[in-house]
Amino acid sequence: MNAENRDHDYDVAILGGSLAGAATALLLLRKKPALRVVVLEKSSAFGRRVGEATVEISAYFLSRVLGLAAHLNHHHLAKQGMRFWFANDRARTLADCSEIGGRYLARVPAWQVDRSVLDEEVLRLARAAGAVVLRPAKARRVELDPAGNTVHLEDGSGARTLRARWVIDATGFAALLARANGWFRPNEAHPTTSLWARWTGVKDLDGHELAERFPAWAAACRGLRSTATNHLMGDGWWAWSIPLKGGDYSIGVVFDHRRVAMPEGPTIGGRLREFLNRHPVGRELLERAEPVEGDAHWRSDLPYTSTRFAGDGFALVGDAAAFIDPFYSPGMDGVAYTVTRAVELVLAAFEGKAVAPLVEAHNRDFERAFSRWFDAVYRDKYDVFGDFELMCRAFRLDLALYYIGVVSQPFERGGDALHDPVFTLPRSEIPFRLMRWYNRRLARMARERRRRGTLGKANAGGRFLLNGFLPERGQVPAVLRGLASHAALELREGWRTWFRKG
Ligand SMILES: Cc1cc2nc3c(=O)[nH]c(=O)nc-3n(C[C@H](O)[C@H](O)[C@H](O)COP(=O)(O)OP(=O)(O)OC[C@H]3O[C@@H](n4cnc5c(N)ncnc54)[C@H](O)[C@@H]3O)c2cc1C
Numbered sequence: 172m173n174a175e176n177r178d179h180d181y182d183v184a185i186l187g188g189s190l191a192g193a194a195t196a197l198l199l200l201r202k203k204p205a206l207r208v209v210v211l212e213k214s215s216a217f218g219r220r221v222g223e224a225t226v227e228i229s230a231y232f233l234s235r236v237l238g239l240a241a242h243l244n245h246h247h248l249a250k251q252g253m254r255f256w257f258a259n260d261r262a263r264t265l266a267d268c269s270e271i272g273g274r275y276l277a278r279v280p281a282w283q284v285d286r287s288v289l290d291e292e293v294l295r296l297a298r299a300a301g302a303v304v305l306r307p308a309k310a311r312r313v314e315l316d317p318a319g320n321t322v323h324l325e326d327g328s329g330a331r332t333l334r335a336r337w338v339i340d341a342t343g344f345a346a347l348l349a350r351a352n353g354w355f356r357p358n359e360a361h362p363t364t365s366l367w368a369r370w371t372g373v374k375d376l377d378g379h380e381l382a383e384r385f386p387a388w389a390a391a392c393r394g395l396r397s398t399a400t401n402h403l404m405g406d407g408w409w410a411w412s413i414p415l416k417g418g419d420y421s422i423g424v425v426f427d428h429r430r431v432a433m434p435e436g437p438t439i440g441g442r443l444r445e446f447l448n449r450h451p452v453g454r455e456l457l458e459r460a461e462p463v464e465g466d467a468h469w470r471s472d473l474p475y476t477s478t479r480f481a482g483d484g485f486a487l488v489g490d491a492a493a494f495i496d497p498f499y500s501p502g503m504d505g506v507a508y509t510v511t512r513a514v515e516l517v518l519a520a521f522e523g524k525a526v527a528p529l530v531e532a533h534n535r536d537f538e539r540a541f542s543r544w545f546d547a548v549y550r551d552k553y554d555v556f557g558d559f560e561l562m563c564r565a566f567r568l569d570l571a572l573y574y575i576g577v578v579s580q581p582f583e584r585g586g587d588a589l590h591d592p593v594f595t596l597p598r599s600e601i602p603f604r605l606m607r608w609y610n611r612r613l614a615r616m617a618r619e620r621r622r623r624g625t626l627g628k629a630n631a632g633g634r635f636l637l638n639g640f641l642p643e644r645g646q647v648p649a650v651l652r653g654l655a656s657h658a659a660l661e662l663r664e665g666w667r668t669w670f671r672k673g
Contacts, residue, residue, distance in 0.1 A: 182208065184335035185341055186211050186347055187341035187343060188341070189290045190289065190290050191490070194510045196300070200302060201300060202514065203518060209335070210304045212307065213309040220287070223285065224413050225283075225500070229500075230250075231507070232504075234280060236507070236511075243289075246289075246292070247415075248415070249280070250399065252399050253500075254273070255566065256270055257270075257557075257558075262632075264385070270634050270636070271559070274393055283414055288416075305324070307326065313340075316484065320338045320484055336520075339486055339487075346475070346487075346491045347491065355477060356475060357472050357475045358495075361496065363427055364426060365469065366442060368466060368467035370419065371418065373460045374459065377396055400413050406557030406626060407427045410447055422460075425473070439468065473496065473497070474495050474496060476492070481513070483520075488509040492541075495544055496549045499569070508591075512533055512592070539594060550607075551614035559633050560628075561620075567652075568653040568654070569610075571650045574640040575643070576602050577593055612657070618668075
């Protein structure tokens with residue numbers, strides 16, 4: 172340990188003990204057990220929270236980097252990919268709805284997690300590895316100082332301070348450091364709001380009742396539909412249905428609040444039900460379901476970013492750094508990248524390496540990653556959600572490129588690949604431009620379809636079932652097929668907007 176650290180209470184103070192904070196503590200202590208690490212968590216027990224669907228990167232991080240595969244298999248559910256349901260006036264029942272999804276089971280592991288259980292486990296492991304956990308303890312303020320930070324906190328014994336050479340902000344949406352230091356920037360180009368609740372009694376998509384009423388529909392999928400993340404799609408909105416171990420479901424809706432208004436009502440559960448009853452799949456799922464008392468939530472203005480991600484003596488991880496959009500469930504992928512880099516930064520500093528160039532690279536990479544991630548995948552995506560045909564094209568290309576360019580990396584290079592957040596390596600330049608281009612074009616075509624009254628015409632009776640993606644270059648033909656299909660669409664109707672603005 173450096174002499175300069177001896178008078179500090181701790182080497183590292185981590186603010187927030189949920190997934191991002193606890194994982195940082197655990198990985199730091201696994202790599203350097205002598206570090207004095209304290210975790211401050213304001214809740215005395217974790218409640219359920221959003222961030223329940225892992226995707227391939229977050230699943231890799233949880234299972235192979237943190238080593239939680241057994242815990243995930245015992246206490247959570249194996250996830251069967253993503254599934255999307257579209258409707259229009261002709262879709263009277265669930266079986267009429269156009270569907271995108273896997274024909275078989277998923278081929279790369281992922282889980283549907285109950286965060287109240289998962290986060291307790293990661294924090295337990297951090298404590299077992301040697302972290303001091305103060306709980307309930309709320310960080311009030313941090314005086315950042317490269318010579319030693321002062322954290323003002325409040326716990327059972329009242330207000331006090333502690334000193335730490337490094338502070339890791341893992342406070343999630345509270346984003347303590349970004350907000351206090353003027354780094355917090357809402358993304359006003361993407362005004363989204365979400366309402367969600369946990370539900371009991373949600374209908375089983377693989378159960379006897381639906382199979383009996385809709386046998387051809389049931390037979391079309393040879394895997395399992397119920398343990399996928401099922402997405403209900405609409406114009407300017409989408410909703411998720413995620414099953415949790417034990418039988419409850421997480422169901423919520425996200426909408427562009429410039430275009431969609433939620434029904435009014437005294438309860439979030441009631442408002443959600445009224446809204447989702449407009450979609451045949453929502454009507455089926457919720458027919459006998461009830462929201463779990465006290466477990467309904469909402470948040471507006473979801474996306475934001477910090478303009479700084481690290482400095483000499485601090486780093487931001489998980490949602491404390493940025494949040495883009497929950498569609499495709501990328502939140503915990505963000506946790507994986509920010510935690511990996513923060514751990515590397517702190518360890519390098521304690522090994523006596525020069526911090527300044529590492530901090531510069533850290534800020535440059537995450538600024539680039541979050542802005543490109545938004546631009547390539549999410550900007551104007553809510554224009555496309557209401558159209559099965561256009562979403563088939565977006566989904567096939569988005570997923571194939573995610574598998575080839577992103578998911579393949581840790582499988583080929585190991586956990587070290589999480590050092591490079593998405594779109595930061597030079598070789599990601601062409602995929603970035605390609606994704607930004609076709610997603611922008613699809614949004615333009617969706618707006619044109621809306622203008623002409625043809626948006627969502629194929630939302631009934633369509634089924635686009637894929638055999639599954641693999642994180643290998645062998646997927647390149649899937650990308651080429653996707654681009655050929657996009658080119659045909661451009662010739663068929665895209666030309667209408669080639670030279671027009673808006
Ligand atoms: C509607 C919605 C749906 C989502 N769905 C998904 C999904 O399906 N999959 C996915 O990967 N991601 C999803 N996300 C994103 C996901 O929720 C986050 O990326 C993830 O939970 C971030 O984890 P975290 O540990 O950074 O923050 P959080 O889980 O928010 O934890 C922050 C912790 O800090 C503590 N804390 C806060 N302030 C203080 C303080 N001052 N002092 C001490 N402790 C403090 C809190 O109590 C909490 O425990 C979704 C997000 C939204 C909004």
